[in-house]
Amino acid sequence: MRHVSTVRQFDLQETTRLIERAEYLRTAKRAEIQKNLAGMLVATLFYEPSTRTRLSFEAAVYRLGGQVISAENAQENSSSKKGETLADVFRIVGAYVDAIVIRHHSSTELEQAMPYAPVPVINAGAGSGEHPTQALLDVYTIWRELGRIDNLSVAVLGDLKYGRTVHSLLRMFAMMSNISLKLYYPEGLGLPGDLLSEMAQAGVRVEHAASVEEALAGADVVYQTRIQAERLEALEEVCAASDYAIQAKHLSVLPAHARILHPLPRVGEIDPAIDPDARAAYFRQAENGLYLRMALLEQVLKGELS
Amino acid sequence: MRHVSTVRQFDLQETTRLIERAEYLRTAKRAEIQKNLAGMLVATLFYEPSTRTRLSFEAAVYRLGGQVISAENAQENSSSKKGETLADVFRIVGAYVDAIVIRHHSSTELEQAMPYAPVPVINAGAGSGEHPTQALLDVYTIWRELGRIDNLSVAVLGDLKYGRTVHSLLRMFAMMSNISLKLYYPEGLGLPGDLLSEMAQAGVRVEHAASVEEALAGADVVYQTRIQAERLEALEEVCAASDYAIQAKHLSVLPAHARILHPLPRVGEIDPAIDPDARAAYFRQAENGLYLRMALLEQVLKGELS
Amino acid sequence: MRHVSTVRQFDLQETTRLIERAEYLRTAKRAEIQKNLAGMLVATLFYEPSTRTRLSFEAAVYRLGGQVISAENAQENSSSKKGETLADVFRIVGAYVDAIVIRHHSSTELEQAMPYAPVPVINAGAGSGEHPTQALLDVYTIWRELGRIDNLSVAVLGDLKYGRTVHSLLRMFAMMSNISLKLYYPEGLGLPGDLLSEMAQAGVRVEHAASVEEALAGADVVYQTRIQAERLEALEEVCAASDYAIQAKHLSVLPAHARILHPLPRVGEIDPAIDPDARAAYFRQAENGLYLRMALLEQVLKGELS
Structure with missing residues (x-):
């Protein structure tokens, strides 16, 4: 037991x-x-x-x-x-x-x-x-959609500071081979320092993107999360949650084999117009x-x- | 499916x-x-x-x-x-x-x-x-209690404007043969115009009663519903919900074969003294x-x- | 039925x-x-x-x-x-x-x-x-822990005025042979008069204790209950719920064969330090x-x- x-x-x-x-x-x-x-x-x-x-x-x-x-x-x-x-x-x-x-x-x-x-x-x-079972089902989804859980280029978007599903998922990445992360997040909502060190120690490469497009370009997996409005309001530099949303126009830079994941519920972080696209994997993920x-x-x- | x-x-x-x-x-x-x-x-x-x-x-x-x-x-x-x-x-x-x-x-x-x-x-x-399953069970109850779902004289009492169970039931009556309705309701809480037209087009006869007694006289089925207190207060002409309640004294005008239905819950629209009467069908209806x-x-x- | x-x-x-x-x-x-x-x-x-x-x-x-x-x-x-x-x-x-x-x-x-x-x-x-099933499980627990439900010396602590589990249990004691009660409770939260009479009539002996130690000394069964803070505040003479709590130091006066029961939940009436003691029967009771x-x-x- x-x-x-x-x-x-x-x-x-x-x-x-x-x-x-x-x-x-x-x-x-x-x-x-x-x-x-x-x-x-x-x-x-x-x-x-x-x-x-x-x-x-x-x-x-x-x-x-x-x-x-x-x-x-x-x-x-x-x-x-x-x-x-x-x-x-x-x-x-x-x-x-x-x-x-x-x-x-x-x-x-x-x-x-x-x-x-x-x-x-x-x-x-x-x-x-x-939220360990969420991370396990995320990894299961990557395995199922892409056929592997190593050699991955992963874009992670949203609130990386407080999002517990992201933290659990990154800890799973730490034990896989050849993982690269591209992070895109509001100023002040980046990954906690200890998690960044953990990634470095595990050999996970970490880059920072300056836009949704830059994050998505070349990604195998896009992991999108929710930004709670009250988090943004608390930041000195005001920005809009929609700046971090994935919209139909962004799909052109995303490789055809890539997959978009989201722990759900979503509230505007992914335009429903994307739902019918084969790369939209979030409902299969659920x-x-x-x-x-x-x-x-x-x-x-x-x-x-x- | x-x-x-x-x-x-x-x-x-x-x-x-x-x-x-x-x-x-x-x-x-x-x-x-x-x-x-x-x-x-x-x-x-x-x-x-x-x-x-x-x-x-x-x-x-x-x-x-x-x-x-x-x-x-x-x-x-x-x-x-x-x-x-x-x-x-x-x-x-x-x-x-x-x-x-x-x-x-x-x-x-x-x-x-x-x-x-x-x-x-x-x-x-x-x-x-x-509320389609409520209307289906209402019709099932009429069939079970009276042995038919056509050739019916039906008294409908209460809030006919907002009551969704009444609306669904009347739409079912529209497809049956030889249905007569006698309606009794507070001024301002009558059936919506489009439903009245629908009844007319379907050949359902509609009369208006001026009292509980008048509504119940000659009815095969009495369909009683709840009037929400706040609806009455909102009306110009103040009236009491109890004016529309079925009481023991009303039973004398109701035919012996008739049945009283109510979607329940009831809150005073039917005097519990009526419950033991064979015509009180609302608990069997539930x-x-x-x-x-x-x-x-x-x-x-x-x-x-x- | x-x-x-x-x-x-x-x-x-x-x-x-x-x-x-x-x-x-x-x-x-x-x-x-x-x-x-x-x-x-x-x-x-x-x-x-x-x-x-x-x-x-x-x-x-x-x-x-x-x-x-x-x-x-x-x-x-x-x-x-x-x-x-x-x-x-x-x-x-x-x-x-x-x-x-x-x-x-x-x-x-x-x-x-x-x-x-x-x-x-x-x-x-x-x-x-x-709360009849609570009283039944209390009696079941005494039977299981001590091998009998008669010839018992029982200490009852806490709010004896409002505690419904105590009332139900005492009524069960009334039908058993040779039961002695020692009660310890805040002034004003003693047993209701009719329950005291009921005990007397049934031949249940009732004593009043002046401390936790006095109540526990010689007891076969200790029945501890919760005192709601608002009850104490309402009393003229202010006292602390903790005065009625069972603490590790009290165990020395409690016989080795005795058992402590509590209907649970507990909120401070029994020090968790007691939990590992074999006499702490409240989780087995649950x-x-x-x-x-x-x-x-x-x-x-x-x-x-x-």
């Missing part, structure tokens, strides 16, 4: 194994895999609402024949308002179920509570910290999350996660 | 087929129908809360052996607050499930988003627009919703809805 | 039968009991949020092969805000499911509505009234709730509850 807390737990071998299993589960006949988690019960505890991530995990459990109990709005509807610790919640709910999937507002609280859980806990996004989470749940619940 | 968006999709033949199937599912042994949706997964996304309608759909799925993932409070707990479009929600959640049941505050948004859904979407009530929705889900999920 | 409304329904024989069944269900192989409620559907309606109790009931249903439909936040998300009565809710939801588990803010409303439910209703906590509720659901759903 092991908790899933950070992408740092996943080496290249384990990541590859998960990807291959996800690919198998995608193509398997439903009836064939409908017993894999039979009799198993999973709790989804969401202290921050996230309908997409929650439904994705729950669908994954059901597709494998398991069952789910859920707190859609745990913050408001549970005893956490009275001051109960997360450790107590894990001990109690952990007595009812076989695994806990949790979204929490504090990565520190989550880390401190995990050791008290009698069953595996899966981090489904924690504060400004990690679907990949279902299969990747099925693979992960299988491993966690069978205690096979090394 | 087809979405269920409006009652206009259902002709007499299809309505009859649904009713007959609902009647079969009601009487079938549980074990007999428990495999009909085996392995199927349905999402219920409620952007406006409606415990009754949501639980009715979810119970229908479970009775047929399917599974459900649910957003009880999608408006507050999802990315719609961040500005995500409903089209994006449908594309993403549609990758996880086999069908989506949705309650939404805007019929326009719902109509625009439906084409993007990769799986069937069932409208479970949309703003001031349609139960009918379960079987009608089972029949509809079967058709939608088997792609058999013509 | 019978509702579960109060602990007064359970005599010693029925309580013992439930405990023995709970113990069987705890040790049974999962596959062995996974069909016990097959095809059954239970609704959990929570008009006051309580994630722990709700998840415990839902897990109990799933472990026995049943299915659940749920309103996590019924007060906000249902028609009760519009003024619908609970009797109407029971009649309608009772047409969809085989049993209803309800948490409600008013024991009076719940009592009045129960007769209208066409299926069994289980009270999962009602206002300042009863787990016992799962098995006790499984046993109760079986009986209710099979109509076997005498």
